[in-house]
Amino acid sequence: MWNKDFLLGVATAAYQIEGAATADGRLPSIWDTFSATPGKVLHGDTGDVACDHYHRWEQDVDLIASLHVDAYRLSISWPRVMDAEGNPNRKGLAFYKRLLKALRERGLKTFVTLYHWDLPQHLEDAGGWVNRDTALRFADYADLVSRELAGLVDAWATLNEPWCSAYLGYANGHHAPGKQDIVFATQAMHHLLLGHGLAVRKLRANDPGAQVGIVANVGRGTTNGGSAADRRAAELFEIQHNNWVLDPLLKKQYPAALWELWPGAQPMALDGDMDIIGAPLDYLGINYYFRTNVVSDGAHGFTEVPLAGVERTQMGWEVYPQGLYDLLTGFKRNYPQLPPIYITENGTASDDKVVDGAVEDPQRIAFLSRHWTAVDSAVKEGVDIRGYFIWSLMDNFEWAFGYERRFGIVHVDYATQARTPKRSAQLVKRFLADRARRE
Ligand code: BGC
Numbered sequence: 184m185w186n187k188d189f190l191l192g193v194a195t196a197a198y199q200i201e202g203a204a205t206a207d208g209r210l211p212s213i214w215d216t217f218s219a220t221p222g223k224v225l226h227g228d229t230g231d232v233a234c235d236h237y238h239r240w241e242q243d244v245d246l247i248a249s250l251h252v253d254a255y256r257l258s259i260s261w262p263r264v265m266d267a268e269g270n271p272n273r274k275g276l277a278f279y280k281r282l283l284k285a286l287r288e289r290g291l292k293t294f295v296t297l298y299h300w301d302l303p304q305h306l307e308d309a310g311g312w313v314n315r316d317t318a319l320r321f322a323d324y325a326d327l328v329s330r331e332l333a334g335l336v337d338a339w340a341t342l343n344e345p346w347c348s349a350y351l352g353y354a355n356g357h358h359a360p361g362k363q364d365i366v367f368a369t370q371a372m373h374h375l376l377l378g379h380g381l382a383v384r385k386l387r388a389n390d391p392g393a394q395v396g397i398v399a400n401v402g403r404g405t406t407n408g409g410s411a412a413d414r415r416a417a418e419l420f421e422i423q424h425n426n427w428v429l430d431p432l433l434k435k436q437y438p439a440a441l442w443e444l445w446p447g448a449q450p451m452a453l454d455g456d457m458d459i460i461g462a463p464l465d466y467l468g469i470n471y472y473f474r475t476n477v478v479s480d481g482a483h484g485f486t487e488v489p490l491a492g493v494e495r496t497q498m499g500w501e502v503y504p505q506g507l508y509d510l511l512t513g514f515k516r517n518y519p520q521l522p523p524i525y526i527t528e529n530g531t532a533s534d535d536k537v538v539d540g541a542v543e544d545p546q547r548i549a550f551l552s553r554h555w556t557a558v559d560s561a562v563k564e565g566v567d568i569r570g571y572f573i574w575s576l577m578d579n580f581e582w583a584f585g586y587e588r589r590f591g592i593v594h595v596d597y598a599t600q601a602r603t604p605k606r607s608a609q610l611v612k613r614f615l616a617d618r619a620r621r622e
C-alpha cells in the first residue's frame with residue numbers, strides 16, 4: 184500500500200483555519216452566528232481568527248510542502264466567494280486561486296471540498312437545508328466555483344459529512360444552525376444529497392479532468408449486550424450513521440429501517456430525486472474516528488453505553504482501529520457500486536503542549552500507525568483504497584469544542600500563531616522521505 188500511487192495527505196477546512204471572518208466581503212455563515220451565541224461553543228470560542236490562514240497561507244503552503252505529503256485536502260468557504268445575490272466575490276475567489284496554484288507548484292495534489300458546514304447565513308434565514316431551494320443554490324455555487332477553479336483541482340468533494348450537517352445541525356442541535364427536530368433533519372439530509380447530485384453535474388461539465396466525489400463520516404456500532412434486541416440496536420446505529428447517507432448515494436434509496444427509528448419522518452421528495460442523488464461517483468471519501476457501544480433502548484432504537492477500561496482520546500472517543508477495517512470490508516460486501524475510496528479524515532485529539540521547543544505526541548503516533556495497519560489490512564482484503572489524509576494539518580477550531588481540542592500534527596499557539604510541527608509530523612516527514620528513497 185505505501186507506494187507513491189497511494190496518496191498520503193493532510194486535511195483542513197475553511198472555517199476551522201481561515202479566520203478573516205469579515206475580510207474582503209466575506210458574508211456571515213451559520214457557524215459565525217452559532218459560535219457567537221453564548222453556550223454553543225466551549226469557552227465561547229469562534230472562528231473569527233482561527234489559525235489566521237487567510238493571511239498566512241503562503242507560510243502554510245511551505246509548511247505542508249515541508250512534510251513531503253502527496254496531497255492537501257481543504258475546503259472553500261461559500262460565503263467568501265459568492266454574495267447574497269449569487270454574484271461572484273472576486274477577492275474571495277482570488278484567494279483560492281492563489282492558494283491552489285501555490286500548492287500545485289509544490290507538486291501537491293489538491294482535494295477540494297465545496298461544503299464543510301459553513302452555509303451562508305442568509306440561506307439559513309430562508310430555511311437552510313430544510314428548504315429545497317438551498318440545494319439549487321448549492322448547485323449554483325458549485326457551478327461558479329468549478330468554472331473559476333477548473334484545472335487547479337485534482338479531486339472535488341461536494342459535501343463533507345452530510346450526517347453531521349443534517350443530524351448535528353437539525354436534530355440534536357450540537358452544531359450550527361442548532362435546530363432540534365428530526366423531521367427537519369431528514370428533510371435537510373434529502374436536500375443536502377440532492378444538492379450533491381446537482382453539483383456533481385456542474386463539476387463534471389466544468390472540470391472534466393477532475394475526480395468528483397463526496398465525503399461521509401462513518402461510525403462503527405457494536406454492542407456488549409447479549410440479546411437479539413441489542414444486536415439489532417448496533418445494526419440500527421450503523422444504519423442511522425452510515426446507511427442513511429451511503430444507501431441513497433450507492434443504492435438510490437433510504438434504508439427502510441430509518442423509519443422504524445423515526446416513524447413518520449420520511450422526507451418529502453420529488454420524482455427523479457433519487458436518480459440525481461445516486462449519480463455515479465469517481466470516489467467516496469470516508470472519515471473515521473471511533474466506535475460506539477450501544478444497547479437496545481427497549482423500544483425501536485439504541486442507547487449509547489460507553490465501555491469502561493478502553494483507551495480514549497481528548498474527545499472521549501474510543502481508539503478502535505478494528506472498526507475502520509470492519510467498516511471498509513463491510514462496505515465492499517454490501518455495495519456492489521462502491522467506488523474507489525480515499526480515507527479523507529482520520530486522526531486524534533490530544534492536549535499537546537510545546538516544551539523546550541518540541542511537542543511530544545506519542546498517543547497520536549500510536550493512533551496513526553494502528554489505523555494505517557487497519558487500512559493496509561483492508562487493502563489486502565481487496566478494498567480499493569487510494570489514499571489517506573490525516574486530520575489535521577494543524578490544531579484548529581474544533582467546532583463545538585473550540586480551540587481546546589488539538590487534532591493537528593502541527594501545534595498552533597493561538598496567541599502568536601506560531602506553528603510547531605509535533606513529533607508525529609516529524610515522523611510522517613521521515614516516513615515519506617524514506618518512501619521517496621525506495622522508489
Ligand atoms: C463523528 C460523529 C460525531 C461528530 C462530532 C464525527 O466525525 O462521525 O459520530 O458525533 O464527529 O463532531
Ligand code: BGC
Pocket residue numbers: 196199343344347400470528574581582590
Ligand atoms: C470533521 C472535521 C472535524 C473532525 C473531528 C469531522 O467530523 O469533518 O471538521 O474537525 O471530524 O471532529
